[in-house]
Amino acid sequence: MMAKKANGKTYLEGTPGNIIVSSERDIVDLFGLSYEHDTNRFLFYESNFPADLFNLKTGLAGAVFQKIAVYHARAAVVLDSGEKKNKRFEEFMYECNKQNQVRFFTDTDAAVEWLSS
Numbered sequence: 001m002m003a004k005k006a007n008g009k010t011y012l013e014g015t016p017g018n019i020i021v022s023s024e025r026d027i028v029d030l031f032g033l034s035y036e037h038d039t040n041r042f043l044f045y046e047s048n049f050p051a052d053l054f055n056l057k058t059g060l061a062g063a064v065f066q067k068i069a070v071y072h073a074r075a076a077v078v079l080d081s082g083e084k085k086n087k088r089f090e091e092f093m094y095e096c097n098k099q100n101q102v103r104f105f106t107d108t109d110a111a112v113e114w115l116s117s
Contacts, residue, residue, distance in 0.1 A: 001030065003037040006116035011041035014048040016080060022050045024063040031071055040073040041115045043108075045080050056088050069101045076111035077104045 001012040001020065012034055014020045021027050021044070034040055052058045068075045079085075085093070093104040105111040 010039040013043040
């Protein structure tokens with residue numbers, strides 16, 4: 001992940017196409033990296049996660065995004081595959097987008113704007 005700034009706020013951005021978070025442990029490790037950059041903001045791309053994340057039955061989405069909430073962080077996830085998600089995950093995204101810890105976007109600029117607000 002690379003540290004970037006927008007509107008005076010630092011955030012860590014994943015590289016599209018590289019799986020960064022495939023377990024709950026990976027997100028905890030990212031918090032260590034975030035402290036080195038004095039930030040609690042993350043910009044992920046859909047391709048930074050394995051396909052299992054988008055299947056709520058695996059529990060991975062709940063575990064990963066719960067850690068973000070527990071650590072009072074913010075994460076924007078840019079849905080970059082264009083693939084339709086299953087109904088359960090779409091409901092999950094809808095509920096997340098009502099909150100201030102994790103939000104899903106289809107546009108990177110909108111995601112960065114939210115992260116840096």
